Amino acid sequence: MTVVVPAHNAERTIASTLCSLGNPERIIVINDRSIDDTLGEIKRCDATVEVIDSARPGPGAARNQGAERVQTPYLAFCDADDQWIPGRLESDLEALNHRDDIEILLGSTRYESADERLLDDHVFRDDRHSQIIAHFGAATIRTAAFHRVGPIREDRANFEDLEWFMRARDLGVRLVTHDRIVQRYVMHASSTSHLNPAQPKDLLEVLAESVRRREITGIQPMSLQESVDRDIR
Numbered sequence: 001m002t003v004v005v006p007a008h009n010a011e012r013t014i015a016s017t018l019c020s021l022g023n024p025e026r027i028i029v030i031n032d033r034s035i036d037d038t039l040g041e042i043k044r045c046d047a048t049v050e051v052i053d054s055a056r057p058g059p060g061a062a063r064n065q066g067a068e069r070v071q072t073p074y075l076a077f078c079d080a081d082d083q084w085i086p087g088r089l090e091s092d093l094e095a096l097n098h099r100d101d102i103e104i105l106l107g108s109t110r111y112e113s114a115d116e117r118l119l120d121d122h123v124f125r126d127d128r129h130s131q132i133i134a135h136f137g138a139a140t141i142r143t144a145a146f147h148r149v150g151p152i153r154e155d156r157a158n159f160e161d162l163e164w165f166m167r168a169r170d171l172g173v174r175l176v177t178h179d180r181i182v183q184r185y186v187m188h189a190s191s192t193s194h195l196n197p198a199q200p201k202d203l204l205e206v207l208a209e210s211v212r213r214r215e216i217t218g219i220q221p222m223s224l225q226e227s228v229d230r231d232i233r
Contacts (some may be wrong), residue, residue, distance in 0.1 A: 005079070104175040166207075
Protein backbone atom coordinates (compact mmCIF):
# COMPACT_ATOMS: atom_id res chain seq x y z
CA MET A 1 0.00 0.00 0.00
CA THR A 2 1.02 3.59 -0.66
CA VAL A 3 -0.21 6.37 1.63
CA VAL A 4 -0.36 9.90 0.20
CA VAL A 5 -0.18 12.74 2.74
CA PRO A 6 -0.92 16.30 1.56
CA ALA A 7 0.83 18.72 3.92
CA HIS A 8 0.53 22.49 4.25
CA ASN A 9 2.21 24.16 7.24
CA ALA A 10 1.91 20.99 9.28
CA GLU A 11 4.96 21.25 11.55
CA ARG A 12 2.88 20.68 14.70
CA THR A 13 1.21 17.48 13.54
CA ILE A 14 3.09 15.86 10.64
CA ALA A 15 5.37 13.70 12.82
CA SER A 16 2.50 12.13 14.79
CA THR A 17 0.55 11.65 11.56
CA LEU A 18 3.38 9.81 9.85
CA CYS A 19 4.08 7.66 12.91
CA SER A 20 0.42 6.60 13.04
CA LEU A 21 0.51 5.08 9.55
CA GLY A 22 2.37 1.92 10.54
CA ASN A 23 4.61 0.44 7.87
CA PRO A 24 3.09 0.79 4.43
CA GLU A 25 5.27 -0.01 1.44
CA ARG A 26 5.53 3.67 0.59
CA ILE A 27 4.61 7.05 2.08
CA ILE A 28 4.48 10.08 -0.20
CA VAL A 29 4.18 13.53 1.36
CA ILE A 30 3.12 16.27 -1.04
CA ASN A 31 4.47 19.51 0.42
CA ASP A 32 1.86 22.12 -0.49
CA ARG A 33 3.81 25.41 -0.24
CA SER A 34 4.64 25.06 3.47
CA ILE A 35 6.50 28.02 4.94
CA ASP A 36 6.97 26.58 8.43
CA ASP A 37 9.23 23.70 9.53
CA THR A 38 7.12 20.92 8.04
CA LEU A 39 10.10 19.56 6.09
CA GLY A 40 12.32 19.63 9.16
CA GLU A 41 9.78 17.67 11.20
CA ILE A 42 9.53 15.07 8.43
CA LYS A 43 13.31 14.60 8.44
CA ARG A 44 13.26 14.09 12.21
CA CYS A 45 10.61 11.38 11.91
CA ASP A 46 11.66 7.72 11.89
CA ALA A 47 9.36 6.86 9.00
CA THR A 48 10.82 6.50 5.48
CA VAL A 49 9.09 9.21 3.48
CA GLU A 50 9.32 10.52 -0.06
CA VAL A 51 8.69 14.27 -0.16
CA ILE A 52 7.52 16.00 -3.34
CA ASP A 53 6.75 19.68 -3.78
CA SER A 54 3.22 20.33 -5.00
CA ALA A 55 2.82 21.37 -8.62
CA ARG A 56 -0.52 23.07 -7.94
CA PRO A 57 -2.07 24.50 -4.77
CA GLY A 58 -4.74 22.79 -2.72
CA PRO A 59 -5.26 19.38 -1.04
CA GLY A 60 -7.11 17.92 -4.03
CA ALA A 61 -4.22 18.72 -6.35
CA ALA A 62 -1.74 17.32 -3.80
CA ARG A 63 -3.68 14.05 -3.55
CA ASN A 64 -3.85 13.75 -7.33
CA GLN A 65 -0.15 14.40 -7.68
CA GLY A 66 0.62 11.70 -5.14
CA ALA A 67 -1.84 9.22 -6.68
CA GLU A 68 -0.14 9.60 -10.06
CA ARG A 69 3.02 8.09 -8.53
CA VAL A 70 1.40 5.10 -6.85
CA GLN A 71 2.54 1.72 -8.17
CA THR A 72 1.26 -0.50 -5.35
CA PRO A 73 -2.08 -2.36 -5.65
CA TYR A 74 -3.65 -0.26 -2.89
CA LEU A 75 -3.81 3.48 -2.23
CA ALA A 76 -4.85 5.48 0.82
CA PHE A 77 -4.74 9.11 1.94
CA CYS A 78 -4.17 10.77 5.29
CA ASP A 79 -4.34 14.49 5.99
CA ALA A 80 -1.28 15.89 7.76
CA ASP A 81 -3.23 16.78 10.91
CA ASP A 82 -5.13 13.48 11.25
CA GLN A 83 -4.04 10.05 12.49
CA TRP A 84 -4.76 6.44 11.66
CA ILE A 85 -6.00 4.13 14.40
CA PRO A 86 -3.43 1.43 15.34
CA GLY A 87 -3.88 -1.74 13.30
CA ARG A 88 -5.81 -0.04 10.50
CA LEU A 89 -3.18 -0.85 7.85
CA GLU A 90 -3.12 -4.57 8.61
CA SER A 91 -6.91 -4.89 8.97
CA ASP A 92 -7.66 -3.12 5.70
CA LEU A 93 -5.09 -5.15 3.77
CA GLU A 94 -6.39 -8.41 5.22
CA ALA A 95 -9.95 -7.56 4.17
CA LEU A 96 -8.97 -6.49 0.65
CA ASN A 97 -6.69 -9.46 0.10
CA HIS A 98 -9.52 -11.84 1.01
CA ARG A 99 -12.29 -10.06 -0.87
CA ASP A 100 -11.54 -9.47 -4.54
CA ASP A 101 -14.96 -7.87 -5.01
CA ILE A 102 -14.18 -4.92 -2.73
CA GLU A 103 -12.73 -1.95 -4.62
CA ILE A 104 -13.10 0.69 -1.89
CA LEU A 105 -13.11 -0.12 1.82
CA LEU A 106 -14.54 2.72 3.90
CA GLY A 107 -14.33 2.73 7.68
CA SER A 108 -15.62 4.98 10.43
CA THR A 109 -14.10 8.35 11.38
CA ARG A 110 -13.77 9.59 14.96
CA TYR A 111 -13.95 13.37 15.28
CA GLU A 112 -11.79 15.02 17.91
CA SER A 113 -11.16 18.62 18.93
CA ALA A 114 -9.67 20.47 21.87
CA ASP A 115 -12.57 22.89 21.41
CA GLU A 116 -15.82 20.92 21.78
CA ARG A 117 -17.75 23.79 20.18
CA LEU A 118 -16.27 22.81 16.82
CA LEU A 119 -18.18 19.53 17.06
CA ASP A 120 -21.57 21.08 17.80
CA ASP A 121 -22.77 21.16 14.18
CA HIS A 122 -22.03 17.48 13.56
CA VAL A 123 -24.32 14.50 14.04
CA PHE A 124 -22.64 11.36 15.37
CA ARG A 125 -23.80 7.76 15.56
CA ASP A 126 -22.53 7.19 19.11
CA ASP A 127 -20.86 8.83 22.10
CA ARG A 128 -17.42 8.25 20.57
CA HIS A 129 -18.12 11.07 18.10
CA SER A 130 -17.77 8.64 15.22
CA GLN A 131 -19.47 8.47 11.84
CA ILE A 132 -19.10 6.76 8.49
CA ILE A 133 -18.55 9.57 6.02
CA ALA A 134 -17.22 9.82 2.47
CA HIS A 135 -13.77 10.97 3.51
CA PHE A 136 -10.53 10.01 1.77
CA GLY A 137 -8.74 9.51 5.07
CA ALA A 138 -11.12 6.69 6.03
CA ALA A 139 -10.83 4.79 2.74
CA THR A 140 -8.43 2.21 1.37
CA ILE A 141 -8.77 2.03 -2.40
CA ARG A 142 -7.58 -0.35 -5.08
CA THR A 143 -5.28 1.78 -7.20
CA ALA A 144 -6.87 0.56 -10.43
CA ALA A 145 -10.31 1.63 -9.13
CA PHE A 146 -9.05 5.09 -8.22
CA HIS A 147 -7.77 5.67 -11.73
CA ARG A 148 -10.97 4.24 -13.22
CA VAL A 149 -13.00 6.82 -11.32
CA GLY A 150 -10.51 9.55 -12.26
CA PRO A 151 -8.73 12.35 -10.42
CA ILE A 152 -10.19 14.38 -7.58
CA ARG A 153 -11.89 17.58 -8.67
CA GLU A 154 -9.38 20.33 -7.99
CA ASP A 155 -11.86 23.12 -8.72
CA ARG A 156 -14.06 22.24 -5.74
CA ALA A 157 -13.31 24.02 -2.46
CA ASN A 158 -15.83 21.82 -0.59
CA PHE A 159 -17.28 18.33 -0.92
CA GLU A 160 -14.48 17.17 -3.21
CA ASP A 161 -14.38 13.91 -1.22
CA LEU A 162 -18.13 13.35 -1.57
CA GLU A 163 -18.04 14.24 -5.28
CA TRP A 164 -15.37 11.61 -5.95
CA PHE A 165 -17.15 8.91 -3.93
CA MET A 166 -20.46 9.61 -5.65
CA ARG A 167 -18.71 9.45 -9.01
CA ALA A 168 -17.30 6.08 -8.01
CA ARG A 169 -20.73 4.86 -6.94
CA ASP A 170 -22.33 6.09 -10.15
CA LEU A 171 -19.74 4.16 -12.16
CA GLY A 172 -20.60 0.95 -10.34
CA VAL A 173 -17.43 0.74 -8.26
CA ARG A 174 -17.91 -1.68 -5.38
CA LEU A 175 -17.70 0.23 -2.08
CA VAL A 176 -18.03 -1.60 1.24
CA THR A 177 -18.34 0.16 4.58
CA HIS A 178 -17.70 -1.16 8.07
CA ASP A 179 -18.09 0.11 11.64
CA ARG A 180 -14.44 -0.11 12.71
CA ILE A 181 -12.93 3.33 13.49
CA VAL A 182 -9.92 3.77 11.20
CA GLN A 183 -8.91 7.41 11.62
CA ARG A 184 -8.89 10.30 14.08
CA TYR A 185 -10.13 13.44 12.33
CA VAL A 186 -8.81 16.35 14.37
CA MET A 187 -10.73 19.61 14.07
CA HIS A 188 -9.19 22.92 15.07
CA ALA A 189 -9.86 26.60 14.52
CA SER A 190 -7.49 26.77 11.54
CA SER A 191 -8.99 23.74 9.78
CA THR A 192 -9.99 24.35 6.18
CA SER A 193 -13.49 23.06 6.92
CA HIS A 194 -13.81 25.63 9.71
CA LEU A 195 -12.32 28.59 7.85
CA ASN A 196 -14.17 27.82 4.63
CA PRO A 197 -17.37 26.00 5.65
CA ALA A 198 -19.37 24.22 3.01
CA GLN A 199 -22.54 25.86 1.76
CA PRO A 200 -25.83 24.09 0.87
CA LYS A 201 -25.39 25.06 -2.77
CA ASP A 202 -22.10 23.14 -2.85
CA LEU A 203 -23.86 19.95 -1.80
CA LEU A 204 -26.72 20.55 -4.24
CA GLU A 205 -24.22 20.90 -7.09
CA VAL A 206 -22.62 17.54 -6.25
CA LEU A 207 -26.02 15.82 -6.00
CA ALA A 208 -27.22 17.34 -9.27
CA GLU A 209 -24.08 16.18 -11.07
CA SER A 210 -24.68 12.66 -9.76
CA VAL A 211 -28.27 12.63 -11.00
CA ARG A 212 -27.21 13.79 -14.47
CA ARG A 213 -24.46 11.18 -14.57
CA ARG A 214 -26.86 8.35 -13.72
CA GLU A 215 -29.32 9.55 -16.33
CA ILE A 216 -26.57 9.24 -18.93
CA THR A 217 -25.11 5.90 -17.81
CA GLY A 218 -28.33 4.23 -16.70
CA ILE A 219 -26.47 2.63 -13.79
CA GLN A 220 -28.56 2.04 -10.69
CA PRO A 221 -25.90 2.06 -7.95
CA MET A 222 -26.31 0.56 -4.50
CA SER A 223 -27.10 2.96 -1.73
CA LEU A 224 -24.50 3.32 1.00
CA GLN A 225 -26.69 1.41 3.43
CA GLU A 226 -27.04 -1.51 1.02
CA SER A 227 -23.26 -1.60 0.70
CA VAL A 228 -22.63 -2.13 4.40
CA ASP A 229 -20.82 -5.38 5.13
CA ARG A 230 -20.94 -6.25 8.84
CA ASP A 231 -18.41 -9.07 8.39
CA ILE A 232 -15.56 -6.60 7.82
CA ARG A 233 -13.78 -5.86 11.11
